[in-house]
Amino acid sequence: MSRPSFSSTLLASFLLIVAILGAAAISGWLGLESFARDSRNSATASLALSSGMQRLAERTVDLERGARQYLVYEESSFLERFHGARAETLSALAEIENRLPGIAPLAAQWRQQAEAAEAAVAGHAAAADASQRNEAAAAALAALARINDSLAQEVRGHIMTRNHELLDALDQRRERLTGHILAALALAITLAGLTGWWLLRPLRRIEQSIADIGESRLGQPIGIDGPADLRRVGKQLDWLRLRLGELEANRNRVLRHVSHELKTPLASLREGVSLLADGVLGRLTPEQQEVAAILEHNTRALQERIEQLLHYNAIQFDARRLDLHPSALLPMVREVAGELQLQAQARDVTVDIAGDAPLVRADTGKLRIALSNLIANAIGFSPAGSCVRIELSTQDEKVVIDCIDDGPGIRPEESERIFEPFFQGSHPDQRAAKGTGLGLAIVREFIAAHHGKVSALPTERGAHFRVELPHAT
The missing domain is CATH 1.20.120.1730 (Four Helix Bundle (Hemerythrin (Met), subunit A))
Known part of the structure; x- marks a missing residue:
């Protein structure tokens, strides 16, 4: 029929x-x-x-x-x-x-x-x-x-x-x-009501199916009732669901394979370099020791990058799954700053928290990770004896978190690229700072999952990052 x-x-x-x-x-x-x-x-x-x-x-x-x-x-x-x-x-x-x-x-x-x-x-x-x-x-x-x-x-x-x-x-x-x-x-x-029910019911089902696909919930088959053309759209969405499931499985399989294929020879390479550096195969000249040290440093860095890449991929997938509850920001920021206190003391940096803000709907664990990466990034790039300022406030329908440091700052043309994975900026002090370039990328992933926004604001000194989150109401 x-x-x-x-x-x-x-x-x-x-x-x-x-x-x-x-x-x-x-x-x-x-x-x-x-x-x-x-x-x-x-x-x-x-x-x-x-x-x-x-x-x-x-x-x-x-x-x-x-x-x-x-x-x-x-x-x-x-x-x-x-x-x-x-x-x-x-x-x-x-x-x-x-x-x-x-x-x-x-x-x-x-x-x-x-x-x-x-x-x-x-x-x-x-x-x-x-x-x-x-x-x-x-x-x-x-x-x-x-x-x-x-x-x-x-x-x-x-x-x-x-x-x-x-x-x-x-x-x-x-x-x-x-x-x-x-x-x-x-x-x-x-x-009109019957027509709306006949037409809107499959449209809501299509909307929910698209949201499920966006959230990587690919296990439930998609079946759309109603008009013929909407049923065809449902079949296309189900095909897309299956295709994305295949691609996700292939990607995970490739990542596991690449990880195994790279980490195994890399471990052998690190072991060999370590044997050379320890003089097991013979005494090395100072020049040879310097080369062995360079090799050891780069193999360790390469292994860290591979592990970080796998970790970042897991975080991207995890950011799509949120358990939202009304959460108070000020106690959360204080707890995160307290966890980073040893890092701040090691660099002789103080963290100052001011202001307050209303409740936000948040996945507490993931938002804590985002705040931890944001504050740790500010501490890591701040000079000794400086202060990292965390200010909470409210603007219109948004809760605002400002993170300001006295570090080398961000070039205006790099205010968007700074959130890309592994990008640390072109400033000499930024390149010299120890880091992976994934902290701010993780911040953006988790804040965007909360329907918020993170941006780098222009400032004469240091870096100024602003996080905007919607109210819990």
């Missing part, structure tokens, strides 16, 4: 999340459009009803005025005005009834009273005298006014009901939209 790749999984998840959120947005937009359309239609209908009701009221007033004027003056022009106003009111009433069918009973009453008013005004009523005509017309016109009030109340009630319905619809759409958005967000977050 083929698995999707990292990029295709990420793209598919992104598109699904966009689709989910887009669907919620489209649903909200459609709901908003529907509500806006209903609101426009309702506003148009309400405006038309209000306008029709206003026109009906105004034409009713004209109708009443025309009727009263005709009843008083009995001129045909007033009767024509009455009939025109009646026709306009009937038109306005029909428009209102068309938009609001529920007022049909009131509209029928209005038409009935309008006919009664017309009959009274036109003289077609049962009563023939003027007083009866006036009373019948006044009653019909008063009834029209009451019916107009009822119609106005019906229209206002209808408009208010419609407004309440729109508000209720708005609340329902808002609640529905809120539910859609929350559901979309929950689904998108769930999908």
Whole structure:
């Protein structure tokens, strides 16, 4: 069964999340459009009803005025005005009834009273005298006014009901939209979480595998689950693990072989030189004794260099394995300086310790080795009667250890090379000093393993080394 790749999984998840959120947005937009359309239609209908009701009221007033004027003056022009106003009111009433069918009973009453008013005004009523005509017309016109009030109340009630319905619809759409958005967000977050778990779990495993390889923990096979391309990366890392294991085994085998092959003839050579120097094979002339002494010195130095090289290789491997615990620096520095007291007394050098610093996370044994090499280096290169100063302080997020001596110092161009194995600097006093050139290299290895930094700072006199370590917090 083929698995999707990292990029295709990420793209598919992104598109699904966009689709989910887009669907919620489209649903909200459609709901908003529907509500806006209903609101426009309702506003148009309400405006038309209000306008029709206003026109009906105004034409009713004209109708009443025309009727009263005709009843008083009995001129045909007033009767024509009455009939025109009646026709306009009937038109306005029909428009209102068309938009609001529920007022049909009131509209029928209005038409009935309008006919009664017309009959009274036109003289077609049962009563023939003027007083009866006036009373019948006044009653019909008063009834029209009451019916107009009822119609106005019906229209206002209808408009208010419609407004309440729109508000209720708005609340329902808002609640529905809120539910859609929350559901979309929950689904998108769930999908993002599942995608993150699917993608980040193998990435964390890859990160841990790389850290294990960097720390030379090569015994555990590497297997990566998840997308196809990350599985391929896992297979490559496992191949790299096996290859590095083979190279490490080959290196150790070569070092052991070289050590054996060099130390055996070298031991024979030293024994032969020793026999010559002791005169076992015959008395040597002063010149021959000098040559024998040179040979003995160089064979001893060569043997020491071979042993130091093997020791340094072991230290490099050991620096990758740390057992970190919160540790106090000041007591550690004092103990290391106390262990080097005999060396300092032999060279007539004093060690002064000042300051304090917070706890650091450290492998106590390895950090002690680094500090011992740093202070021993300063003592070894210091002139008689001088002082080596160790100062502890804090700068920002770092704990700082300054080691300052009055020795020959370091050339600026050699401030980085001084930490290389077997390099002791080009200053004559440095070359003359007894040492292997591995002390500062070991310091750098162990400090770097603690995620710290060691550097040589420029100074007018002597050497100034600074160690920076992170806080324990």
